[in-house]
Amino acid sequence: xxxxITANPLFGxxxxxxxxxxxxFANKKTGKAIFNPLLIAEVLIVxxxxxxDIPFSSYNKGGAVINMFLGPITALLAYSIYRERELVKSxxxxxxxGTIAGSIASIISxxxxxxxxxxxxxxxxxxxxxxxxTPIAIAISESLGGIRSLTVTSLLLTGxxxxxxAPFMIKLFRVRNRVAEGVAIGTxxxxxxxxxxxxxxxxxGAISSIALSxxxxxxxxxxxxxx
Amino acid sequence: MQILLQLSGLFILxxxxxxxxxxxPFTFPGTLIAMFLLLIILCSGIVKETQLKESATFFSRYMxxxxxxxxxxxxxxxxxxxxxxxxxxxxxxxxxxxxxFVAAKAVEIxxxxxxxxxxx
Numbered sequence: 001x002x003x004x005i006t007a008n009p010l011f012g013x014x015x016x017x018x019x020x021x022x023x024x025f026a027n028k029k030t031g032k033a034i035f036n037p038l039l040i041a042e043v044l045i046v047x048x049x050x051x052x053d054i055p056f057s058s059y060n061k062g063g064a065v066i067n068m069f070l071g072p073i074t075a076l077l078a079y080s081i082y083r084e085r086e087l088v089k090s091x092x093x094x095x096x097x098g099t100i101a102g103s104i105a106s107i108i109s110x111x112x113x114x115x116x117x118x119x120x121x122x123x124x125x126x127x128x129x130x131x132x133x134t135p136i137a138i139a140i141s142e143s144l145g146g147i148r149s150l151t152v153t154s155l156l157l158t159g160x161x162x163x164x165x166a167p168f169m170i171k172l173f174r175v176r177n178r179v180a181e182g183v184a185i186g187t188x189x190x191x192x193x194x195x196x197x198x199x200x201x202x203x204x205g206a207i208s209s210i211a212l213s214x215x216x217x218x219x220x221x222x223x224x225x226x227x
Numbered sequence: 228m229q230i231l232l233q234l235s236g237l238f239i240l241x242x243x244x245x246x247x248x249x250x251x252p253f254t255f256p257g258t259l260i261a262m263f264l265l266l267i268i269l270c271s272g273i274v275k276e277t278q279l280k281e282s283a284t285f286f287s288r289y290m291x292x293x294x295x296x297x298x299x300x301x302x303x304x305x306x307x308x309x310x311x312x313x314x315x316x317x318x319x320x321x322x323x324x325x326x327x328f329v330a331a332k333a334v335e336i337x338x339x340x341x342x343x344x345x346x347x
Contacts, residue, residue, distance in 0.1 A: 012296070020292040038291040042298045049302050056302050063296030071241035072234075072286070073293055074258035078265035079283045082276060097337035102330030109322040117314035123307070127318055131326055134294045139256030149300035150307065154319045156298065161320055162327070169324065175331045177338055184331035188323050191290070211330075217259060224255045 006054050012062020019044040033163040036192060039156055074135035077213045084210050091207065094179050099214040102187035106131045106215075107222060125227075126150035129219055130158050133190045136216035140223050155190070162189020163196040182207025187215040233282040236274075240264055 005011055022044065023037030049059055081088065088095065107128060114124045125146035129137035134155060141151040166185050175181055178201065185197040186208035194212055198205030244261030248254075268274050286293075301308065308315070 016292065016295050016299075020289075020295055038294055038298065041292070041295045042301070045295065045299045046302050049299070056300060059299065060296060063299060066293055067296045069286070069293045070297075071245070071258045071261065072237040072282075073290055074256075075237055075240055075244070075261040075265050076279070076283050076286055078262045078269060079276070079279055080287070082266060082269040093341055094334045094337040098330040098334035101333035102326050105329035106322055106326040109325040110318060113318040113321055114314075117317055119311065119314050119318065123311065123315070127315070130319060131323070134291075134297075135258060136256065138294075138297050139258050143254040143256060147304055147307070148297050149304055150315075152294060152298035153301055153308070154315055157316065157319045158323050161323055165323070166327075169327050170331075173328050173331055175335070177331075177335050179338060180331040180334035183334045184327045187330040188327040217262075220256055220259055224253050 002052065002054070003058075006058040007061070009061040009065055012059045013065055014062070015045055015048065015059070016041070016063065016066050033160055033192070033196065036156065036160050038192075039160065042152075042156075070135045070138060074139070077133070077135075077216070080209055081213050084206055087206055088210055091179055095183055095207070095210060095214060098180065098183035099187050099211050099218055102184065102211075103131075103215045103218040103222060106188070107219065107226075122146050123150065127154050128223065130154040131188055131190060132216045132219045133212045136220060137190075140220055144223060144227055156192070159189050159192025162193035166193060166196050167200075178204055179207055183211040186211030190216075229278075230281050233279055237265075237282065 019041035020037055023035075023040030026040055027035045027037045045059070048054070049056065110127050110130070111124060114127060119127070122145055125144035126141055126148070127150070128144065128146070129140040129151060132140065132155075134152065137151050137155050138148050141148050162185065166189070169184070170181055175184065181200070182197055182204040185193045185204070190212045194205060194208040197208035241258060241261045244259070244264060245257035247260050248257030269276065
């Protein structure tokens, strides 16, 4: 009976949609970054798989269907960049400077800190794209031979931490420029951080979304050249 | 009808991106090539912004849901997480601070330089 249900791709699809909907609901009710819908959905599904002893391969029959949409979703990032083209034009130099410097700092610090804490391959490759927006990060991780689930986990951790800590970091580093705030949030903590940037102001949010697409592209280019 | 056209267009564009990626002499994600193609198509005016509105709105609204399966795969690697979660968390948080600092300061310097150049 259990096998009959879980062998159907619809099992993976429905449990994903239901868990994510529950995550969205919990996030709306509490309004707390730590109740990230993606995080909640993942914890719920992992719990169900472990409790009912369902193999990942069964879940992934449906999971793969949902995962397939990552390609078109990444392509659609072009739509957001195009929509904000005026903002991109007026701050192009600053956005480029911030995202290039930030992406390089992210990669170097991850390699250095990994060595310091005794983390080896393939974990380093999994961590490398963790500041970048999810669809791009998964693509980079896969092309470097990383473990994509670890990439998503560390990426979520970074995003949620960025979301919560952004106001603190702005104070700590004495950032007094709104463009700098937006670029730093988007470059360091992708979409999850950007939702905080949007709360801080529409202009900061827009700059942050541009920065996250730019830093994704730049990180992919660096990964391509350097590894 | 609009949505069917948008979806098939996006799927074909992604396929083209993956095809280009597979023949490249270096590794670069095909989905990003598809993104560049779409940007070129939008800038050239072949496809208008409004012609993508429905699918773009839907996917950006529920984007995070499509990342769930990739993250759930962690059940296959629980052992790694159990043995090395402390260094993984430490690396993630410390590099977040470094990245944030460097990005913010680079923008402040760049803004300063452009402001100076404008006033001259």
